[in-house]
Amino acid sequence: MKLIKNIFENTKPHVQKGAKFHWLHSVHDGFFTLFFVQKNTSKSGTHIHDYIDLKRTMGIVVFALVPAILIGMYNTGFQHYKAIGELASTGFFNIFLYGLLKVVPIIIVSYGVGLGIEFVFAQIRGHEIQEGFLVSGMLIPLVMPVNTPLWMIAVSTAFAVIIGKEVFGGTGMNIWNPALVARAFLFFAYPAQISGDSVWVSIGKSSQAVDGFSGATPMAQAAAGNPDVNVADAFLGFIPGSIGETSTLAILIGAVILIVTGVGSWRIMLSTVVGGAVMGIILNIFAGDNAYMALPFWQHLIIGGFAFGAVFMATDPVSAAQTLKGKWIYGFLVGVLGIIIRVINPAFPEGMMLAILLMNTFAPLIDHYVVQGNIKKRLKRAQVAA
Amino acid sequence: MSEVIKLKKGLNIKLAGKAELITETALISDTYALKPTDFPGLAPKLCVKADQDVKAGDPLFYDKYNPNVVFTSPVGGKVVSINRGERRKILEVVVKGDENAEAAKFMEADPKALTKGEIKEQILKSGLWPFIKRRPYGIIANPEEVPKNIYISTFDTAPLAPDYSYILKDEKNTFQVGINALSKLTDGKVILGVDANGNSSTFEGLENVVVNKFSGPHPVGNVGIQIHHINPINKGDVVWTINLQDVLFIGRLFDMGVLNVTKTIALVGSEVEKPRYFKTKLGTNVSVLLEGNIKTENNTRVISGNVLTGTKISDDNFLGFYDSSITVIPEGDEYEFMGWATLGLNKFSATKTFISSLFQKKEYVMNANLHGGERAFVLSGQYEKLLPMDVLPVHLLKSILVNDIDKMEQLGIYEVIEEDLALCEYACTSKIHVQETLRKGINSMIKELG
Numbered sequence: 083m084k085l086i087k088n089i090f091e092n093t094k095p096h097v098q099k100g101a102k103f104h105w106l107h108s109v110h111d112g113f114f115t116l117f118f119v120q121k122n123t124s125k126s127g128t129h130i131h132d133y134i135d136l137k138r139t140m141g142i143v144v145f146a147l148v149p150a151i152l153i154g155m156y157n158t159g160f161q162h163y164k165a166i167g168e169l170a171s172t173g174f175f176n177i178f179l180y181g182l183l184k185v186v187p188i189i190i191v192s193y194g195v196g197l198g199i200e201f202v203f204a205q206i207r208g209h210e211i212q213e214g215f216l217v218s219g220m221l222i223p224l225v226m227p228v229n230t231p232l233w234m235i236a237v238s239t240a241f242a243v244i245i246g247k248e249v250f251g252g253t254g255m256n257i258w259n260p261a262l263v264a265r266a267f268l269f270f271a272y273p274a275q276i277s278g279d280s281v282w283v284s285i286g287k288s289s290q291a292v293d294g295f296s297g298a299t300p301m302a303q304a305a306a307g308n309p310d311v312n313v314a315d316a317f318l319g320f321i322p323g324s325i326g327e328t329s330t331l332a333i334l335i336g337a338v339i340l341i342v343t344g345v346g347s348w349r350i351m352l353s354t355v356v357g358g359a360v361m362g363i364i365l366n367i368f369a370g371d372n373a374y375m376a377l378p379f380w381q382h383l384i385i386g387g388f389a390f391g392a393v394f395m396a397t398d399p400v401s402a403a404q405t406l407k408g409k410w411i412y413g414f415l416v417g418v419l420g421i422i423i424r425v426i427n428p429a430f431p432e433g434m435m436l437a438i439l440l441m442n443t444f445a446p447l448i449d450h451y452v453v454q455g456n457i458k459k460r461l462k463r464a465q466v467a468a
Numbered sequence: 469m470s471e472v473i474k475l476k477k478g479l480n481i482k483l484a485g486k487a488e489l490i491t492e493t494a495l496i497s498d499t500y501a502l503k504p505t506d507f508p509g510l511a512p513k514l515c516v517k518a519d520q521d522v523k524a525g526d527p528l529f530y531d532k533y534n535p536n537v538v539f540t541s542p543v544g545g546k547v548v549s550i551n552r553g554e555r556r557k558i559l560e561v562v563v564k565g566d567e568n569a570e571a572a573k574f575m576e577a578d579p580k581a582l583t584k585g586e587i588k589e590q591i592l593k594s595g596l597w598p599f600i601k602r603r604p605y606g607i608i609a610n611p612e613e614v615p616k617n618i619y620i621s622t623f624d625t626a627p628l629a630p631d632y633s634y635i636l637k638d639e640k641n642t643f644q645v646g647i648n649a650l651s652k653l654t655d656g657k658v659i660l661g662v663d664a665n666g667n668s669s670t671f672e673g674l675e676n677v678v679v680n681k682f683s684g685p686h687p688v689g690n691v692g693i694q695i696h697h698i699n700p701i702n703k704g705d706v707v708w709t710i711n712l713q714d715v716l717f718i719g720r721l722f723d724m725g726v727l728n729v730t731k732t733i734a735l736v737g738s739e740v741e742k743p744r745y746f747k748t749k750l751g752t753n754v755s756v757l758l759e760g761n762i763k764t765e766n767n768t769r770v771i772s773g774n775v776l777t778g779t780k781i782s783d784d785n786f787l788g789f790y791d792s793s794i795t796v797i798p799e800g801d802e803y804e805f806m807g808w809a810t811l812g813l814n815k816f817s818a819t820k821t822f823i824s825s826l827f828q829k830k831e832y833v834m835n836a837n838l839h840g841g842e843r844a845f846v847l848s849g850q851y852e853k854l855l856p857m858d859v860l861p862v863h864l865l866k867s868i869l870v871n872d873i874d875k876m877e878q879l880g881i882y883e884v885i886e887e888d889l890a891l892c893e894y895a896c897t898s899k900i901h902v903q904e905t906l907r908k909g910i911n912s913m914i915k916e917l918g
Contacts, residue, residue: 083805115841119807123799123836127886127903128893129775130481130627130797133815133822135840137808139847139897142821210841254844254898343821347849404848405860453863457878460858464702 090114108204112211136253139345140216146339146346147220147394149332153318154325155181158228161283161322167292184284185325188223191232195239196222203248214253214260214400215243221261221394224326225387225435226268227281234272238264258442259398262435269435282322299323301386301424305431309377316384327390330383337393346397349406350413354392357417358383365425374425382421391420391434401442405452412448416441472664473697475684477856479818479891483627483775484738484831485795487745489634491732494748495756496567499786500543501560502528502751506779506789507598508907509607509914512539512558520547525572525594525727528561536611540595542729542750544569560786563751576725579649587649591718594727598789599714600650603695603707605910606885615708617656617699620647622671622712623663625689626774626887630734630745630792632712633663633670639716644674646719650710651676661694684856692888696857701882713792717750733787735761737775737796738833739768748787754794755784767799769836776890777903800835808840818854818895843898851892851902859883861892865902868909873916876909885910 090110097107114120116137124131158181163169169177196219204211222239246263247256268276275281279298285291299322300311315321319329327333340346362379369376382388387395396402396416403412416437423433430436504512511532516522522545527538541547545566551559574594579587588611591597600618602609609615622632636643651658657678662671664683671679680698682688691709695701713731720728729750736743741763748757754770762768771778772788775795779788787794812822816832819825824832851861859880867875886903893902 087803087805118803118805119837119839120841121801121803122838123769123801124838127901128890129769129771129778129780129795129836130483130834130894131836131838131840131899132819132895132897133807133812133817133839134819134895134897135808135899136843136846136897137840138821141809210843212843214846252844254846344819345821399848400846402848404862406849406852409849453860453879456858456860456863460702460878460880463700464704 086117090118105205108201108209108211112201112204115210136213137216140213142343142345143217143340143394144220146336147217147224147326149335150224150326150329150390150394151185151220153329153332154224154327155185157181157319157321157328158184158284158325160320161228162285162289165283165285165291165295165297166289180284184228185223187232188226188228188230188235188325189220191235192222192239193219195236196243199240199243199248203252207252209252212253214247218242218247218260218264221326222264225261225265225324225390225395227276227323228284228325229281230268230276234268234275238268238271241267254400256400257446258439259395259401262395262439262442265435266439282324297322299386299431301431304374304377304385305424305428307373309373309381311377311381311385313381313384316381321385324387324390327387330389333389333393340393340397346393347399347402347409349409350397350402350416351392353410353413354396354417354420355383357414358388358392358421359417360414361418361421365421377425382424386424386432387434388420391438392417395434395438396441401445403445403448403452405449407455408445408448408452412441412445415444472681472683473694474664475682475688475693475697475856477853478625478685478687479854479895480625480685481627481775481834481891481894482816482829482831483797484833485736485740485743485797486628486831487630487734487736487743487793489631489745491745491747494746494752495759497565497748497752497756499548499562499564499753500541500545500749500751501562501753501786502539502542503560503786503788504529504539504558507608509911514550514558514561516547516550516561518547518549521545521569522547522563523570523572525574527595528563529558531608534608534610536592537597537608538592538595539598540572540727542727544571562786571726574721574725574727577722579645579652579722582649582652582722584652587652590721591649594721596714596717596721596727599710599717601709603692603701603709603885604705604882605914606692606709607914609708613706615654615656615706618650618654618658618708618710619661619691619695619698620658620710620712620715621661621689621691621694623661623666623689624774624792625686626776626890627686628734628736628743628793628795629689629774630732633667635713635732635745635792636670636716639719640670640674642716642719642723643712644676644719645722646715646717647674647676649718649722650715654708659698661689661691661698663689687854687888687891688856690887692883692885693856696859696883703877703882705882711790711792714790731792733757733791734793735796736793737771739763739766739796739798750787750789752787753784754781754787757794758783758796762796764798767801768796769799771795771797775834776894777887798833798835800837802837804837818850818891819897838899840897840899842900845898845900847897850895850897851889854891854895855889857883857888861889861902864909865900865905868905868912871909871912873912876913881906881909881913 159177242264419437531537543565664681773791
């Protein structure tokens with residue numbers, strides 16, 4: 083410990099302003115603060131401060147993502163061997179290993195590109211490195227189809243970090259959830275490569291899919307008019323889909339971690355689920371002979387990106403509504419819009435991404451009305467008193 | 469007796485080093501001082517020079533914009549030095565005490581028999597006026613104004629705060645005299661906020677007051693929170709507040725006809741050997757309290773007041789004007805390896821992100837380290853949980869950051885002062901300077917609207 087600390091302390095003067103290696107300042111500072119909570123003490127205001135900081139907060143979100151990552155890796159292998167017809171003859175370890183080797187490069191690219199840009203911006207602005215990307219960098223791989231080429235991951239990550247976040251001023255200032263900006267960029271910039279049924283399952287060059295294999299996600303099937311949801315598979319996560327979003331179980335474990343620690347807003351999660359369920363029920367009522375509309379409302383909650391969006395995306399504290407009442411409204415509308423876009427709009431098989439981005443855009447408006455409500459109450463009180 | 473007002477929001481910080489209910493008489497300090505920096509926004513004008521003899525109750529300086537408001541020497545003796553800081557700002561006016569010195573004479577009378585004008589004049593002349601604060605803004609009351617009500621909180625819920633009902637127990641009559649004097653200064657009432665779970669007998673049988681009972685976690689003991697729930701401050705309202713011990717000074721002034729600013733303070737904190745109460749005087753040098761009572765040789769932080777709102781002082785500086793405690797905690801100016809990633813069995817937190825939330829201990833040692841870097845606002849909902857008021861703290865702070873006077877007014881800046889938002893600053897993940905920002909906002913309100 084002491085050795086590492088000494089290295090950091092001794093090199094610190096060389097990265098200060100005016101010194102030879104000043105261009106490395108943000109990198110030095112980033113790693114120093116990662117390894118050591120600094121010795122700065124309170125100079126004004128309260129003399130004691132909570133032990134919580136942004137690193138820990140973001141660390142807990144990443145921790146909550148771990149079940150989704152692990153099951154996502156396993157499912158990648160599972161879908162692969164299922165597609166080539168060798169599932170029965172392959173052991174658990176090999177299935178997982180296949181997924182691991184597929185997913186880890188995506189994670190590395192996402193973190194590498196994103197953090198690289200963050201370091202550069204921190205250096206230019208003279209800021210400390212902000213921790214926001216610790217979470218975004220993990221969310222981005224998890225919402226990508228596994229067959230996305232790595233260069234596309236790199237380009238969309240760069241777009242998300244620069245246009246989605248840094249142009250607004252960095253962590254805490256962005257309007258949209260950066261991970262969803264990456265996903266949306268990919269979706270609209272490379273529609274040919276990112277849609278269809280072939281992107282969800284990694285087959286590999288050396289293998290061949292068995293006859294009759296489609297690779298379509300349950301959502302795509304439902305959108306095509308023949309919904310066939312295997313509830314157990316959808317809940318546990320053994321369906322084709324983006325890497326981290328298939329297992330509702332893993333996401334629920336993450337949700338429990340976020341809610342127990344208080345890092346994620348249970349209000350948003352709950353209201354999103356309620357909104358999705360309510361809209362699902364409404365569609366069920368008016369379904370007629372439309373098979374997708376007739377899909378039992380609760381099945382919407384376990385297929386596609388609904389659960390992942392509700393737990394990890396909609397709850398991003400920066401881009402969500404910030405007032406208590408606002409969170410209820412925001413979450414509810416995310417759920418409603420997610421299902422509407424999913425079912426009614428034929429162009430987009432998945433609606434969660436667009437619903438959340440749309441509500442991110444309106445979150446400040448929702449907050450505005452909640453704040454106005456508070457102001458009006460105060461004004462009214464003054465008039466009654468006078 | 470009214471119903472209990474129960475508040476849920478807030479947090480009791482379990483800081484180690486609570487004072488035992490034992491009072492010692494502190495050694496008599498050699499020097500005493502008043503610090504103009506204790507009064508936000510004050511422009512002090514000196515009335516004394518170094519080496520001048522003063523009596524207890526003689527003015528040392530006054531308010532430039534309100535010359536009736538004088539600040540008087542807590543003891544008789546000789547002015548030894550006037551310490552100045554940057555740009556010759558007056559930091560301290562130091563008086564060397566002399567036991568044989570005379571005390572200034574004031575009127576000795578029952579306030580019930582006096583007129584409002586006589587009472588006001590006596591309090592102003594004696595130098596006790598600055599103890600009366602005004603809301604909005606938490607600054608010294610303007611003698612020309614008539615407050616809607618006068619509020620006194622009879623309990624303090626801040627970490628390691630002194631137990632006022634213990635301090636008051638022998639001086640209930642003096643307290644009554646002080647209240648009688650104050651009640652003449654308002655057209656409304658003198659309103660007490662009493663701890664519903666405390667020893668309520670202390671505050672029973674008082675005349676001339678309205679009692680409201682409160683229960684809940686800190687900051688329920690803050691007078692601003694109590695006002696918000698009794699009769700919130702609207703635009704144009706003025707109310708006054710005063711600390712409980714300072715009412716005793718007013719009581720003694722009318723009882724004895726001299727300035728007697730003896731007060732009981734708590735010496736607390738994890739670095740204090742046997743935390744307990746001391747009888748001492750306003751403005752005492754704290755070295756007489758600290759000597760022999762500090763446990764460690766390590767780097768400590770001495771705070772006049774509590775850990776949330778107090779002022780960092782050196783160990784030979786002076787007790788703050790409004791403070792009833794001295795807190796000593798470790799400075800904590802050291803690196804912590806991977807500190808953000810530890811389980812945190814010994815880390816008390818307002819959040820549930822440390823394992824300490826599962827295994828609650830009775831008390832925790834806390835130091836002055838920031839425990840993280842400063843960031844922009846990232847998380848939401850954190851402040852709201854800690855402020856039992858219908859005020860949106862983050863939006864208020866943001867309106868201050870952009871200096872939008874209208875929004876500040878609309879969002880309730882009249883209702884809060886630093887102490888009410890101090891918990892938010894403690895718990896803030898982004899380590900935002902909440903209290904400093906709020907005072908900045910209040911200062912621009914004063915500047916723009918007067």
